[in-house]
Amino acid sequence: MRLVLLGPPGAGKGTLAALLKESLELVHISTGDMLREEIKKETATGRAAKKFIEKGELVPDEFVIRLIEKKLTSDKRVAQGYLLDGFPRTRKQAEDLDRILRQIQQPLDYVLYMESTLPVIIQRLGGRRVCKNCGALYHLHNKPSKKEKVCDLCGGEVYQRADDNEATIRTRMDVYLKSTRPVIDYYKVQGKLKKLDGDKDSEEVQVALMQIFHEDHKLNKH
Numbered sequence: 001m002r003l004v005l006l007g008p009p010g011a012g013k014g015t016l017a018a019l020l021k022e023s024l025e026l027v028h029i030s031t032g033d034m035l036r037e038e039i040k041k042e043t044a045t046g047r048a049a050k051k052f053i054e055k056g057e058l059v060p061d062e063f064v065i066r067l068i069e070k071k072l073t074s075d076k077r078v079a080q081g082y083l084l085d086g087f088p089r090t091r092k093q094a095e096d097l098d099r100i101l102r103q104i105q106q107p108l109d110y111v112l113y114m115e116s117t118l119p120v121i122i123q124r125l126g127g128r129r130v131c132k133n134c135g136a137l138y139h140l141h142n143k144p145s146k147k148e149k150v151c152d153l154c155g156g157e158v159y160q161r162a163d164d165n166e167a168t169i170r171t172r173m174d175v176y177l178k179s180t181r182p183v184i185d186y187y188k189v190q191g192k193l194k195k196l197d198g199d200k201d202s203e204e205v206q207v208a209l210m211q212i213f214h215e216d217h218k219l220n221k222h
């Protein structure tokens, strides 16, 4: 199954992605993770991307497309199916993705859109904490680490990302909705869009999604 997962930051994409990855054995392709990896390695792409991310702005298409194209054409594991997370975010990116997928003759099965409201998103992201070392996610109220500011898994430092404060969250949401509307419309026309309620918890969302897959007889073939 080849899926795209859309939704504003904090709509619960990450948690759903983890569930789908496990239940359907999909490769999770997150442009956010790939970019953070570039930043960590201090590559040229990473240094350029960092400036945009810190301001709550989108990283320009050309950087992201290059990372995606490399992944889809050179990583053999993607043949078993994948979940694209955080991409495409603009109509231009959606068109570029279709171009890449036509070349390798692997069209998308679905585009999943997680819809979520601003108060829910602020509550989720404002309390979010991340391990600096392994990337494990925590939440001040829903999932605190056992010891304050220390990762349960690796002992690394657990911190609040610079772009997880309320003002930046509002900016990210505005930027997201403005730029993503054309992407939503693009896939709606193709008949591939499925809307999911991101205000619900991820187990409920997953159940709803599995129902869609079963109804379309998508689960037995890859």
Ligand SMILES: [Zn+2]
Pocket (backbone or CB within 6 Å): 131, 132, 133, 134, 135, 136, 151, 152, 153, 154, 155, 156
């Ligand atoms: Zn850790």
